[in-house]
Amino acid sequence: MPELPEVETIRLGLQKYLIGHKIVSVQIRVPKIFIGSVKQVVGAKIIGLKRIGKGLIIELNNNFVLAVHLKMTGQLVYRDEKTKRLALSVKTGGEKLPSKYSHLILVLDNGAFLYYNDLRRFGWIKAIRKDQLMQMPFFKEMGPEPFKDLTLEKFKEIIFKSNLVIKILLMDQKRIGGIGNIYANDALFEAKIAPTRKVRSLSSEEIKKLYEAILDVLRKGLEYGGSSDENFVNALGQEGNYQNHTLVYGREKEPCKNCKTLIKKIKLGGRGTYYCPACQK
């Protein structure tokens, strides 16, 4: 489940290797993954990497971009002569790349490959004109992001405008960009707020605590190189480590890190939700 820290980890990795290189060819093995025309991409040079929420943008020098969404199990793995000796995580779906999950491959002018792997094939890569990118509903409707334009004031404003359950609000990309299930659960634990609370019931103190907790867990996610609980790997095919440091996510029936009460798992909006019934009020 690549969320903001995971996509940012990939972006930082790819940035080191892709910039300045020309795309020589595109191999499409699963057509539905790629939207647009290959012609708009082949021959273009990669000049930048951006992230918008959980979306990754590969900027080209011909007024086009490749917009990527990894959904649940997408990966972008770079391999060249120097990096191909690095051990690949088993999560890439095979010892060698391309694996049976490599649905799209970019070939670069230095002989390197960028593999798009996706076990469940939910993700997509779209070639689109730069000036049309922000017209795509997914990007156009993206809410403000932590570390970017989501100030505490803005966060309060968003909260006062809604009457959702807090965890649902945190994960709503149109309200706040980049937070998914892992970090929503952990931020609520850190702020000691029950995921089922209606946002209107939150005190301004609680909102502030939650705001800081969001920044804190996202920062930790980044520091640990993302969470590889599922299929996430970084740009070199290596796992992150946040999954070993989650506060409550994925810890059903394990003792709470504060009070040893067993972590509960419930469903909220159809999603797995973990919390400490004693600490989170």
Added chain:
DNA sequence: GTGTTTGTTATCAA
């Protein structure tokens, strides 16, 4: 064969 997983979009009710 069934249930489970999540990010996103579609649909429906109020």
Added chain:
DNA sequence: CTTGATAACAAACA
């Protein structure tokens, strides 16, 4: 029209 709640969808695996 808006908001919120819920269903559906993508695909694979235990």
